[in-house]
Amino acid sequence: IRYNSARYLTSASKLNQCPEDEGAEVAFAGRSNAGKSSAINALTQQGQLARVSKTPGRTQLINFFDLNIEGMRLVDLPGYGYAKVPIALKQHWQKHLDAYLQHRQCLRGVVLVMDIRHPMKEFDEMMVNWCEVTGVPLHVLLTKSDKLKKGPAQSTLLSLRKSLKEALGDKVSVQTFSSLKKSGVDQLRERLDSWFLP
Numbered sequence: 001i002r003y004n005s006a007r008y009l010t011s012a013s014k015l016n017q018c019p020e021d022e023g024a025e026v027a028f029a030g031r032s033n034a035g036k037s038s039a040i041n042a043l044t045q046q047g048q049l050a051r052v053s054k055t056p057g058r059t060q061l062i063n064f065f066d067l068n069i070e071g072m073r074l075v076d077l078p079g080y081g082y083a084k085v086p087i088a089l090k091q092h093w094q095k096h097l098d099a100y101l102q103h104r105q106c107l108r109g110v111v112l113v114m115d116i117r118h119p120m121k122e123f124d125e126m127m128v129n130w131c132e133v134t135g136v137p138l139h140v141l142l143t144k145s146d147k148l149k150k151g152p153a154q155s156t157l158l159s160l161r162k163s164l165k166e167a168l169g170d171k172v173s174v175q176t177f178s179s180l181k182k183s184g185v186d187q188l189r190e191r192l193d194s195w196f197l198p
């Protein structure tokens with residue numbers, strides 16, 4: 001799959017606004033500021049793409065991007081943890097994220113983006129739990145790995161991999177990533193390819 005051919009398709013604030021539930025999707029999730037947009041940009045080599053999701057008014061939406069193979073899409077799920085957002089809006093996001101995760105048949109896997117310095121916050125726990133319950137494969141990107149020395153980055157990677165494997169077995173994988181250094185992009189592409197083209 002040529003990820004750099006990704007193109008913005010549409011946005012949905014409700015399940016019934018999503019594209020037809022057919023083909024295959026891989027969804028990106030993460031707390032706000034974890035580095036999700038930067039990771040999508042590094043993957044697709046398009047500075048503009050995830051910016052779509054940051055356009056005021058679009059941040060609470062689920063954003064869809066077409067890939068070069070018909071019916072294959074990347075999905076940018078709403079970021080979580082904006083302290084200043086009213087509780088009602090948070091609940092709205094939660095509801096629609098839940099609905100998407102629960103009902104989307106074409107979902108092949110979830111990429112959960114975490115800041116390597118702050119892994120496994122409450123939102124991350126929730127996503128891991130959800131994957132455990134549903135059996136949807138999970139790939140964790142420990143991003144901003146350039147912010148840590150090699151030793152600490154590696155030990156975070158190994159300990160998180162170990163604990164997640166205990167819960168999810170071979171349905172989980174974990175890697176370090178840096179959008180700044182463009183490291184880990186090939187590994188991410190290989191994981192996505194394995195989901196899209198099993």
Ligand code: GDP
Nearest residue numbers: 031032033034035036037038143144178179180
């Ligand atoms: P999002 O809210 O999860 O989409 O996060 P962004 O992609 O907008 O990134 C949040 C902040 O972290 C921005 O200031 C980015 O420049 C920075 N950032 C993202 N990825 C990296 C990375 O790999 N390395 C470093 N050093 N900074 C990063």
